[in-house]
Amino acid sequence: MPDVTTPIVPAARIEGAVHDSRRHESAHKHVSGEAVYVDDIAEPAGLLHVYLGLSSRAHARIRSIDLSPVRQAPGVVAVFTAEDVPGVNDIGCLGKHDEPLFASTLVEHVGQPIFAVAAETRDQARRAAKLAVIEYEDLPAVLTIAAARDGERTLVTAPMTLRVGDADAALAAAPHRVEGRLAIGGQEHFYLESQIAMAVPGEDGEVLIHVSTQHPTEVQHIVAHVLDLPSAAVTVEVRRMGGGFGGKETQSNLFAACTALVAKRTGRAAKLRPDRDDDFQITGKRHDFEIDYRVGFDDSGLIQGVDMLFAARAGYAADLSGPVTDRALFHADNGYFYPAARLESLPLKTNTVSNTAFRGFGGPQGMVAAERAIDEIAFALGKDPLEIRKRNFYGTDAEGGERNLTPYHQTVTDNILPELVAQLEESSGYWTRREEIRAFNANSRILRKGLALTPVKFGISFTASHYNQAGALVHVYTDGSIQLNHGGIEMGQGLYTKVAQVVAEEFQVDISTIRPTATSTGKVPNTSATAASSGSDLNGKAAQAAARTIRERLVAFAAEKWGVAPDAVRFERNRVRVGDHDMSFAELVRAAYMARVQLSATGFYKTPKIHWDRAAGRGTPFYYFAYGAACAEVTVDTLTGEYVVDRVDILHDCGRSLNPAIDKGQIEGGFVQGMGWLTMEELWWDGQGRLRTHAPSTYKIPACSDRPRIFNVALLENAPNREDSIFRSKAVGEPPFMLGMSVFHALSDAVASVAGHRVCPRLDAPATPERVLRCIAALRERVAVPRQP
Numbered sequence: 189m190p191d192v193t194t195p196i197v198p199a200a201r202i203e204g205a206v207h208d209s210r211r212h213e214s215a216h217k218h219v220s221g222e223a224v225y226v227d228d229i230a231e232p233a234g235l236l237h238v239y240l241g242l243s244s245r246a247h248a249r250i251r252s253i254d255l256s257p258v259r260q261a262p263g264v265v266a267v268f269t270a271e272d273v274p275g276v277n278d279i280g281c282l283g284k285h286d287e288p289l290f291a292s293t294l295v296e297h298v299g300q301p302i303f304a305v306a307a308e309t310r311d312q313a314r315r316a317a318k319l320a321v322i323e324y325e326d327l328p329a330v331l332t333i334a335a336a337r338d339g340e341r342t343l344v345t346a347p348m349t350l351r352v353g354d355a356d357a358a359l360a361a362a363p364h365r366v367e368g369r370l371a372i373g374g375q376e377h378f379y380l381e382s383q384i385a386m387a388v389p390g391e392d393g394e395v396l397i398h399v400s401t402q403h404p405t406e407v408q409h410i411v412a413h414v415l416d417l418p419s420a421a422v423t424v425e426v427r428r429m430g431g432g433f434g435g436k437e438t439q440s441n442l443f444a445a446c447t448a449l450v451a452k453r454t455g456r457a458a459k460l461r462p463d464r465d466d467d468f469q470i471t472g473k474r475h476d477f478e479i480d481y482r483v484g485f486d487d488s489g490l491i492q493g494v495d496m497l498f499a500a501r502a503g504y505a506a507d508l509s510g511p512v513t514d515r516a517l518f519h520a521d522n523g524y525f526y527p528a529a530r531l532e533s534l535p536l537k538t539n540t541v542s543n544t545a546f547r548g549f550g551g552p553q554g555m556v557a558a559e560r561a562i563d564e565i566a567f568a569l570g571k572d573p574l575e576i577r578k579r580n581f582y583g584t585d586a587e588g589g590e591r592n593l594t595p596y597h598q599t600v601t602d603n604i605l606p607e608l609v610a611q612l613e614e615s616s617g618y619w620t621r622r623e624e625i626r627a628f629n630a631n632s633r634i635l636r637k638g639l640a641l642t643p644v645k646f647g648i649s650f651t652a653s654h655y656n657q658a659g660a661l662v663h664v665y666t667d668g669s670i671q672l673n674h675g676g677i678e679m680g681q682g683l684y685t686k687v688a689q690v691v692a693e694e695f696q697v698d699i700s701t702i703r704p705t706a707t708s709t710g711k712v713p714n715t716s717a718t719a720a721s722s723g724s725d726l727n728g729k730a731a732q733a734a735a736r737t738i739r740e741r742l743v744a745f746a747a748e749k750w751g752v753a754p755d756a757v758r759f760e761r762n763r764v765r766v767g768d769h770d771m772s773f774a775e776l777v778r779a780a781y782m783a784r785v786q787l788s789a790t791g792f793y794k795t796p797k798i799h800w801d802r803a804a805g806r807g808t809p810f811y812y813f814a815y816g817a818a819c820a821e822v823t824v825d826t827l828t829g830e831y832v833v834d835r836v837d838i839l840h841d842c843g844r845s846l847n848p849a850i851d852k853g854q855i856e857g858g859f860v861q862g863m864g865w866l867t868m869e870e871l872w873w874d875g876q877g878r879l880r881t882h883a884p885s886t887y888k889i890p891a892c893s894d895r896p897r898i899f900n901v902a903l904l905e906n907a908p909n910r911e912d913s914i915f916r917s918k919a920v921g922e923p924p925f926m927l928g929m930s931v932f933h934a935l936s937d938a939v940a941s942v943a944g945h946r947v948c949p950r951l952d953a954p955a956t957p958e959r960v961l962r963c964i965a966a967l968r969e970r971v972a973v974p975r976q977p
Contacts, residue, residue, distance in 0.1 A: 200761045204699025206689050206915045209849035213685045213704065214428065214678070225430055226384045226398045227461060235386075236265055236306040238450050238460040239313035241320050242469065243295035243302055246331065246539040246877025248324035250293055250302070257319040258305050263312030266454055268304045273449065275416030279441040280505060281406060286344070287505040287542060289414060289445050295324070296504035297541050298877045299469030301442065306450045306458060314463070329539040331877050333478045336536035337499045344502040344537045345510035350517050350595040350805045353528030358493025362484025366564040370481065371952040372553050374501070375474035375546055375865045376881075378889050381430025382467045385443040386459040387451035394421045395448050400429045401440035402677050403717035408709045410441040411448045419709075422448070427706035429679040433861070434545030436679075437717050438507055439471045468882035472544030473871060475500040475512055477553045483561045489569050489576040493528040496520055496557055502535040503542035509535040512543075512550035514651060514802070518596055518809065519554035523605045523645035524562070524580040525591040539877055545719060547861065548925045551646055555926050556866070556953065559642055559933060567940070567948035573933070574618065574641050581606050582645075597806040600645075602813055602910045608839055609643055609817050611904075616641070616819040616837035625821070629941045634826055637834075638938025641819040642930045646923040647810030648721055649798050655716040656795035656811075658726035662691060662734040664787040668774025670695065672704045675715025676727035681921055682850035683723045689846060690728045690914060694735035696759040697773050712790075721814070721919035724846060726793055728914035734791030742776060745785045797911075812911045814923040815904075816840035818859065820896070820930035824938040829961030831938070833863070833931055835898035840927070843909035843918030855901050855924040862928025864890040866953045867935070935960060943967040 204210050217223035241258070255267050270277045270292035280287035291302050303320065307313035330336050359365060385399040395415070401407050404424040412419045424444070429436060443460050450458035462470060477500050484493040498516050502509035513533035520531050562580070566573040582592050582600045592600045613619075618641055625637045650656050660674035672691050678684040684704040692699040709715070716726065739759070747754045752767035764776045771779075781787060800807035818838045824831040838855060845851045868888050872881050881887040908916035932955055939949045942964050951963050 202692055202696055202698050202761050204689050204692050206693045206846050207844060208689070208847065210685060210689065210699070210847055212682050212850065213688060224427060225381050226386055226400055229386065229398055231459070232388055232457040235457045235459060236308070236450060236454060237310040237313045238304050238306050238447055238458050239310070239317040240301045240446070240462065240466070240470070241303040241305065241317045242466065243291060243298060243300040245295055245324045245326060246298050246329040247327040248295050249327065250291070250295065251323040251325050253302070254321040255303060257321065258316045261312065261316035261319055263308040264305055264316050265308065266306045266450070268449060268453070269302070272453065273414055276413045279410050279414065279445050281438040281441065281508065282506050284506050287507065289442065297539050298879065299466070299541060301470065304446050304450065306454065310461070329877050331538055331540060331873055333476065333499050333501045333536060336501070336538050337478070337534065342537040344506040344535050347533045347535060348514050348517060348802060348805065350529065350531040352526065352593065352595045352597065355493045355495045355528045355530035358528035359482055359484040359495060362492040363486050364568055365482065365484045366568055367482040368564065368950060370479045370557060370560050372477045372479070372556055373954045374476035374543065374871045375869050376468060376871060376887055377433045377435030377546060379431030379433060379435055382462060382464055383436070383440060383443050383471060384461040385440065385447045386457065387444070387447035388457045389451040389455055393417055393452070395451055396423045396425065397444050397448055398425055399440050399444045400436055401426060401444065402429070402432045402437045402679065402719055404707060404709050405715045406438065406717065407441055407444045411445050414445045415448055415452055423708060423710040425706050425708045426677055429677060432679040433547045434549065434719060435471060437545040437719050439544055442470070465882050469541065469879050472503060472507055472542045474546035474865070475502065475509065475543045475550065475553065476871070477516070479557045481557060481561060483564060485565050489565050489571060489579050491524065491526055491580050494526045494561065495530045497532050497534060498553070499534040499536060501538050501540065501543065503538055503540050505542040507542040507544045509543060511651060512545065514550070516550035516554040518647060518651065519551040520557050521595055522555045522558035523582060523643045524558060525582045526595055529595045531595055540873060547858070548922045549720065551922070552862065552865070552926050555644070556929060559929055563933065563936065564948050567945065572622065574613070577643060578606065578609065596809065598808045598810065600813065604841060604907055605643055605645055605815050608815050608841060608904055609641070612817045612819060612837060612839040613641065615839070618819055621821065636824050636826055636938045636941045638822050638824065638934040638936065638941065640930050640933035640937050641817060642933055644816040644923055644926045646814050646926065648725070648814055648919045649795055649809060649811045650716065650720045650722060651800060651809045653798055653800055656722065656726065656798060657716060658730040658793050659712040659715060660727060660730035660734045660791040661711050662731060662738060662789055662791065664738055664777055666778050666781045668697070668701060668772065668777050670697070670702050672702055672731060673708070673711045674727040674731050675707060675712045676723045677707055677718035679718065681723070681854060682847065683718065683727065685850060686724045686846045687728050687731050690732050691735045694732060694739060695773065697762050721921035721923065723921065724917065725913055725919055726795070728846070729793035730791040732791065732914065733793060734789045737789040737791065738787060741785050742780055745780045745783055746776060749779070749783070812909060812913065812918070814841055814918045814920070816923055816927055818927035818930035820934040822931060822934040822938055824935065824960060826942060826964055829957035829964065831935060831957070831960065833894070833896045836896040836930065837900045838927055839902050839904055840924060841904045841907055841918060842920050843907065843913065844916040845903055846915060846917045848903055851903065851920045852901055854920045856899070858922070858924030859927045860890050860895060862925040863931045866928055866932040867955050870954050870956055939963050939967065943971040946971055
């Protein structure tokens with residue numbers, strides 16, 4: 189059998205080879221409106237439309253509920269409550285039984301589902317859901333981090349502590365110390381396609397569910413538990429999603445389970461699509477944090493010790509708050525070495541919607557804390573923050589000693605951050621622009637500019653080690669066409685395109701030969717969520733394994749049939765050369781079929797080297813790290829707090845990119861989304877626990893005009909992944925999100941200029957114009973700077 193671990197170099201490159209820039213496989217459908225999402229699927233005859241009846245209280249006992257007006261409303265076919273659930277009334281992803289499908293005696297946040305109504309039309313169901321008469325007994329509600337932290341400190345799940353060295357001793361011995369508190373707001377996912385599910389009943393209690401989810405297998409398990417069915421009776425299918433960003437990793441469970449219940453009980457297909465306002469109120473967000481920090485450092489700015497407490501508003505149930513707050517601790521070092529550190533999480537229970545996964549999964553909050561510590565040191569010593577950042581990077585010290593151990597005791601072996609930052613420092617003209625900005629600010633009464641260069645080091649892998657696996661299914665048909673299926677979800681990030689490129693590369697056929705099909709639990713079982721930036725890494729490797737299995741069979745067949753050595757069988761562009769024989773790929777496949785060679789194969793991959801002991805706070809949770817850096821320049825109006833982003837330069841590490849065009853798009857989009865989180869996206873609950881920013885009219889995401897005026901994005905060249913990832917590429921889904929920190933710190937730099945950079949502004953996020961203006965006023969008052977006439 190030939191060695192096929194490395195594809196044979198072809199005489200001519202195929203169309204859609206790996207490392208080539210290629211457009212998204214469905215791009216033309218997206219722009220023309222032809223792409224089929226769940227709401228575009230032809231509705232089965234007799235389809236029922238479902239809507240949810242929601243709690244109007246943040247914390248209360250349900251004393252009585254009268255649903256007769258709902259049942260009597262026009263078009264209503266059935267109403268469902270907790271009593272109608274045949275299995276387990278729980279949709280929580282961790283099995284803690286703290287997240288009911290329908291609340292029955294207790295509600296714990298405004299917008300919690302109490303019942304579902306099924307009607308002939310969506311409008312009828314929506315109107316009927318408003319008619320329920322519910323009597324509540326209000327209970328004390330805990331709505332904020334402060335109230336939860338300073339009160340009973342009820343936690344939704346067990347906290348975690350990471351320790352390295354003796355943090356208290358290091359802080360006590362440090363020549364300088366700073367401490368403070370940093371507030372970081374949450375974020376709404378605002379996917380273009382709202383939550384949606386459609387369930388179609390089948391024979392023998394089976395059900396097919398079309399749902400917008402990042403985790404079909406979890407939906408399958410949840411629905412099976414709710415309906416008291418075996419998992420094999422539930423099939424979940426997803427062709428594409430209109431965005432997810434983590435908001436459809438667990439939050440889709442509710443909508444899928446609800447429609448499946450209606451379908452099972454009525455024998456009719458059922459669909460549930462909430463209004464955007466209800467979607468906002470029902471589903472979890474990015475966790476907001478308040479972080480208490482103490483940092484000790486020497487005269488040069490070298491960090492000696494760190495102590496941080498990460499208090500997070502988790503909401504009423506556990507959801508993914510444990511893993512999210514864990515990852516915040518994993519990234520509280522960003523790219524910096526802490527010789528001694530204590531990092532603690534506090535996932536606090538509050539009477540708000542249960543917060544959940546969001547791009548970066550807690551990592552961004554941890555990194556913002558690290559960068560605040562750097563800024564504090566820089567201001568305390570009167571140095572440029574970039575000097576302090578570079579001083580504290582992982583690497584070696586002046587005596588050649590290793591500074592590579594993380595607070596979770598993983599050794600950083602692939603560190604390229606110093607070289608990457610140095611390259612961006614030069615290409616962006618950082619120091620020249622720093623001098624120009626100082627001169628501008630010295631002569632400007634109202635407008636102030638700011639500049640910041642911030643790094644990113646992001647760990648790649650699920651920290652729940654068992655999720656680091658994937659499966660794939662590849663069929664080669666007798667005309668040479670290839671069908672590709674795997675466990676990953678296409679949500680606009682180009683995963684289907686990248687994995688198709690991998691299979692095309694293995695067979696050396698043009699990518700037009702490959703037809704990706706909808707992800708289905710009926711084709712590839714027990715899949716992991718498309719999350720943690722692992723989609724291409726896991727599913728690409730699984731598809732590669734399946735393709736190589738088929739290719740090995742073809743090589744063995746060809747070698748035997750034409751009497752040549754296996755290494756004389758060469759796959760070239762859409763053709764196969766077997767010794768002196770030359771044929772098309774399709775001709776070889778037909779011949780193999782006639783010889784009864786199996787032309788279908790499954791593939792499987794599990795990430796090597798990783799392990800994690802949460803109780804001990806030690807292990808190797810990440811297979812590798814992805815790196816990047818961004819340099820941002822802003823201009824702030826000190827009279828209004830308004831600002832513009834003048835220029836951003838990004839240099840990002842994608843290893844040897846599978847598809848540079850798609851990766852650049854991910855970097856640009858991730859940066860803008862991260863910038864939006866830290867500058868303008870603000871969630872606000874009133875004193876009764878009602879979310880008031882629940883629509884585009886009140887919750888603002890970045891628009892086209894908010895992008896940087898000058899936007900330079902480059903991929904780091906000649907830096908293949910040092911680990912054996914898929915064709916030595918690196919994940920690119922989440923890491924670019926954190927590049928948005930550069931804008932936040934550039935705003936802080938501009939604000940600090942009004943007080944001569946003598947005081948750290950301690951600007952909280954999101955840095956809305958109002959918050960920027962208040963920070964400017966506080967700085968002027970603190971250092972007694974007179975207002976400009």
